[in-house]
Amino acid sequence: MSNPVFDQIKNIIDSNDVVLFMKGTADFPSCGFSAKVSHILADLGVSFKDVNILEDDSLRQGLKEFSNWPTFPQLYVKGELVGGCDIIREMHESGELAQLFKDNAISCH
Numbered sequence: 001m002s003n004p005v006f007d008q009i010k011n012i013i014d015s016n017d018v019v020l021f022m023k024g025t026a027d028f029p030s031c032g033f034s035a036k037v038s039h040i041l042a043d044l045g046v047s048f049k050d051v052n053i054l055e056d057d058s059l060r061q062g063l064k065e066f067s068n069w070p071t072f073p074q075l076y077v078k079g080e081l082v083g084g085c086d087i088i089r090e091m092h093e094s095g096e097l098a099q100l101f102k103d104n105a106i107s108c109h
């Protein structure tokens, strides 16, 4: 049976190469973890769609189920979950994150 929240999530991640489901927005993050990932993406010069899950509780709960991931932020690249703050920070430090964007032909520094 189709789940309207899952359809909404699929629509967002299919229409945007890089999506950050976060608390707050890129300009005004409401949580340090979300702020960190948003700043990493900005440092790399990657354009991304920010989705504020605090504005939509069904999206907030639905994403945990869809991603099988219990926390935010959640970074999606080309429709695939990459991870949350800890993973993104480690991938950034190792250079793996920039490589992932390059491999997916996403413009970054």
Ligand SMILES: N[C@@H](CCC(=O)N[C@@H](CS)C(=O)NCC(=O)O)C(=O)O
Residues within 6 Å of the ligand: 023, 031, 033, 060, 070, 071, 072, 073, 083, 084, 085, 086, 087
């Ligand atoms: N270790 C996590 C830190 C993120 C985290 O713990 N987020 C919590 C508090 S902001 C969260 O999203 N909890 C679920 C919720 O608020 O719905 C990561 O790597 O992303």
